[in-house]
Amino acid sequence: MESRVVNKGQISELLDKLAKDYNLFAPVKDETMTLFRRVSGAQDVLLDYNNSDISPKGCFLPQNEKTFSYMYTGDSLEINKPEGAQKTVLFGARPCDIKAVLTFDPVFEGVKFGDEYYSSKRENSIIIGLSCTKVLSTCFCYAMGGGPCDITGSDLLLTEIGDKYYVEVITEKGQALVDAYSQIFAKQDTAQLAKDKDELAKKLSGEFVRKVDLTGVKELMDNNFELPYWSGDDQKKCISCGICTYVCPTCHCFDIFDYTTGDFTGDRIRCWDSCMYPEYTLEAGGHNPRPTRKERIRNRFMHKIKYHLDRYNMVGCVGCGRCVIKCPVNIDITKIINDLKEVAQNA
Amino acid sequence: MMNLAQQLQEQAKKLLEEKKVDLVIGFGQGTELARNTPVFIDSPEGVSALTWGPFCANNLAKYLSDYNNAPGGTAVVVKGCDARSVNRLLDDNQILREKVVVIGVPCPGQLEWQKVSAEIKPGSTLKEVVDNGDSYTVKTDSGDYSFSKKDYLLHRCLVCENPNPVISDITIGKELPVKNYEERFAEVQDLEKLAVNEKSAYWDKQFTRCLRCYACRNVCSVCTCEVCVFDQMMPMWVSKRTNLSENTAFHITRAFHVAGRCVDCGECDRVCPMDIPLRKLNVKIHKDLGDLFNSPTPGTEPGLISPLGGFSPGDPEEFM
Numbered sequence: 001m002e003s004r005v006v007n008k009g010q011i012s013e014l015l016d017k018l019a020k021d022y023n024l025f026a027p028v029k030d031e032t033m034t035l036f037r038r039v040s041g042a043q044d045v046l047l048d049y050n051n052s053d054i055s056p057k058g059c060f061l062p063q064n065e066k067t068f069s070y071m072y073t074g075d076s077l078e079i080n081k082p083e084g085a086q087k088t089v090l091f092g093a094r095p096c097d098i099k100a101v102l103t104f105d106p107v108f109e110g111v112k113f114g115d116e117y118y119s120s121k122r123e124n125s126i127i128i129g130l131s132c133t134k135v136l137s138t139c140f141c142y143a144m145g146g147g148p149c150d151i152t153g154s155d156l157l158l159t160e161i162g163d164k165y166y167v168e169v170i171t172e173k174g175q176a177l178v179d180a181y182s183q184i185f186a187k188q189d190t191a192q193l194a195k196d197k198d199e200l201a202k203k204l205s206g207e208f209v210r211k212v213d214l215t216g217v218k219e220l221m222d223n224n225f226e227l228p229y230w231s232g233d234d235q236k237k238c239i240s241c242g243i244c245t246y247v248c249p250t251c252h253c254f255d256i257f258d259y260t261t262g263d264f265t266g267d268r269i270r271c272w273d274s275c276m277y278p279e280y281t282l283e284a285g286g287h288n289p290r291p292t293r294k295e296r297i298r299n300r301f302m303h304k305i306k307y308h309l310d311r312y313n314m315v316g317c318v319g320c321g322r323c324v325i326k327c328p329v330n331i332d333i334t335k336i337i338n339d340l341k342e343v344a345q346n347a
Numbered sequence: 348m349m350n351l352a353q354q355l356q357e358q359a360k361k362l363l364e365e366k367k368v369d370l371v372i373g374f375g376q377g378t379e380l381a382r383n384t385p386v387f388i389d390s391p392e393g394v395s396a397l398t399w400g401p402f403c404a405n406n407l408a409k410y411l412s413d414y415n416n417a418p419g420g421t422a423v424v425v426k427g428c429d430a431r432s433v434n435r436l437l438d439d440n441q442i443l444r445e446k447v448v449v450i451g452v453p454c455p456g457q458l459e460w461q462k463v464s465a466e467i468k469p470g471s472t473l474k475e476v477v478d479n480g481d482s483y484t485v486k487t488d489s490g491d492y493s494f495s496k497k498d499y500l501l502h503r504c505l506v507c508e509n510p511n512p513v514i515s516d517i518t519i520g521k522e523l524p525v526k527n528y529e530e531r532f533a534e535v536q537d538l539e540k541l542a543v544n545e546k547s548a549y550w551d552k553q554f555t556r557c558l559r560c561y562a563c564r565n566v567c568s569v570c571t572c573e574v575c576v577f578d579q580m581m582p583m584w585v586s587k588r589t590n591l592s593e594n595t596a597f598h599i600t601r602a603f604h605v606a607g608r609c610v611d612c613g614e615c616d617r618v619c620p621m622d623i624p625l626r627k628l629n630v631k632i633h634k635d636l637g638d639l640f641n642s643p644t645p646g647t648e649p650g651l652i653s654p655l656g657g658f659s660p661g662d663p664e665e666f667m
């Protein structure tokens with residue numbers, strides 16, 4: 001499809017307009033943190049950031065979500081569902097986080113079990129991506145099939161070049177948006193900008209310091225559920241804190257419970273949960289199929305590098321590096337992958 | 348002369364060879380230059396993984412209770428603040444003195460790894476770290492970098508009460524001068540000056556961000572309950588739903604559960620992925636405990652009875 005240009009000077013105007021016409025989610029600074037929040041205009045938005053502390057996954061899978069409210073009065077039960085999602089724009093998300101949304105799609109939009117809460121948000125959203133301008137020492141998206149300037153999953157992708165944003169229109173949704181705001185998304189000759197973007201992508205691809213290679217790792221996992229590797233230091237040092245799962249853009253476990261005031265009135269809530277918690281798999285009778293940190297760590301990492309591939313033919317990690325940064329005891333998925341590769345080679 | 352890491356390795360080796368312990372918990376090189384990570388060493392051959400330096404922020408005493416039922420003993424490398432945790436775990440009957448060997452290392456302060464990392468060329472390899480008193484020089488294959496302690500130490504280290512471990516069976520390295528930091532309560536005093544609604548606004552802003560991942564609780568060496576109130580479903584004291592009200596209930600409850608036992612190791616504050624200044628909450632309680640009961644920081648001495656955990660028939664409080 002086509003490409004357009006936005007002058008940096010007009011970004012504020014664009015954000016203000018989008019905030020008026022849509023629910024606008026964008027990166028904001030909250031003290032030391034960079035987070036995605038709903039914003040009311042350009043003034044709160046921060047586009048000069050590297051890898052937000054928390055991914056924008058909450059846009060599609062909020063940490064708390066009311067699925068319905070209920071009221072039982074003795075002879076009648078009333079159930080009220082929230083209305084479908086409002087028109088939303090997710091602005092300024094990085095390519096890895098957008099790729100992560102694609103890993104959610106088959107989970108929540110499966111043929112057998114569609115999730116209307118998710119689908120409604122997804123259908124009503126437009127994703128405007130923003131190419132990275134810097135590679136952190138913890139980034140490894142390249143090894144997971146992505147890249148700092150990757151268009152996958154975006155409806156529009158903005159790339160910062162000098163005092164302009166080069167805009168690639170990727171989907172029809174994106175096309176409709178640029179047409180609607182055509183006074184901001186200018187039609188210009190973009191040949192030079194396209195070249196500049198390629199240059200940037202090339203330059204950034206040389207900046208990754210983590211060498212990660214998945215070849216052979218899934219095959220090893222396929223045939224070896226009980227690897228002695230999982231009894232090593234990682235399961236000893238993990239504190240089951242759940243940080244890695246909450247900050248991960250592809251982790252999507254949730255719990256469902258009622259929030260009541262004690263009578264028969266309340267809300268049924270879905271909220272984030274973590275497979276790293278012992279309670280996550282604790283059954284009513286007291287049995288726990290993943291009783292120790294060994295089983296839980298194995299599950300999290302096998303989900304990323306095997307189960308998601310098995311089920312949906314997509315690797316379940318996009319290489320954003322958040323879990324690497326935030327894990328308080330330095331459990332590092334890139335080390336795990338490399339260690340497993342070594343195990344596979346020596347097998 | 349051997350450097351501290353070599354001395355550590357030698358002592359660990361001896362402990363394992365002489366079968367005084369089955370396991371040594373210490374620090375090893377992490378996956379980022381400026382990061383160390385807990386290592387668990389169970390054979391004399393493994394000790395070369397042990398290291399020491401200003402990237403050893405984790406409080407390893409937390410792991411001791413995992414090995415309570417192990418047949419043999421466990422040795423653990425502790426800094427000054429971590430040693431307070433060991434005392435506290437002993438006083439809470441969470442670990443057995445005879446099964447633990449404490450390897451204490453006087454600690455000149457730990458650096459914030461992310462701040463340091465941001466300045467060093469990605470992909471560099473660490474050669475050595477030199478302590479210049481007011482700063483550290485981090486020598487790498489991409490050059491030398493200097494980090495002033497004032498700007499790069501963890502906040503807890505800037506007001507460290509016990510750089511020298513308060514309990515130690517084997518001490519590695521020289522004792523360091525102990526300073527009395529006037530400014531230990533400075534941040535809390537600033538908060539105290541605020542009007543009630545301003546204080547409330549300050550904490551609301553912090554607690555709103557909380558993800559309720561419970562890392563602060565899980566890392567805490569005085570949070571030792573088998574089933575934590577926050578994990579109970581029946582009754583559900585605090586809902587899993589995150590919002591300001593539930594989050595506040597969580598934080599206030601936890602602050603009170605650790606009051607009088609919190610050793611100010613600062614780990615909760617360090618691990619929080621949302622940068623919630625949890626130390627301020629705990630330090631306020633420390634300040635009050637000092638002001639009201641003349642009570643030192645918990646864990647500073649063994650057998651210290653917490654003002655909130657002890658009972659005396661002569662207590663002037665009528666309620667008692």
Ligand code: SF4
Nearest residue numbers: 248317318320321323
């Ligand atoms: S597993 Fe870690 S690196 Fe991979 S997507 Fe999740 S947070 Fe990012």
Ligand code: SF4
Nearest residue numbers: 238239241242244327
């Ligand atoms: S963040 Fe690290 S310590 Fe916490 S649950 Fe994940 S792997 Fe374990």
Ligand code: SF4
Nearest residue numbers: 427428454456504507
């Ligand atoms: S608080 Fe003191 S003992 Fe603890 S890490 Fe900092 S300087 Fe070291």
Ligand code: SF4
Nearest residue numbers: 557558560561563619
């Ligand atoms: S570690 Fe931080 S985000 Fe997690 S529960 Fe504690 S305060 Fe909240």
Ligand code: SF4
Nearest residue numbers: 567609610612613615
């Ligand atoms: S509450 Fe925080 S500072 Fe106090 S002992 Fe626990 S982790 Fe350490």
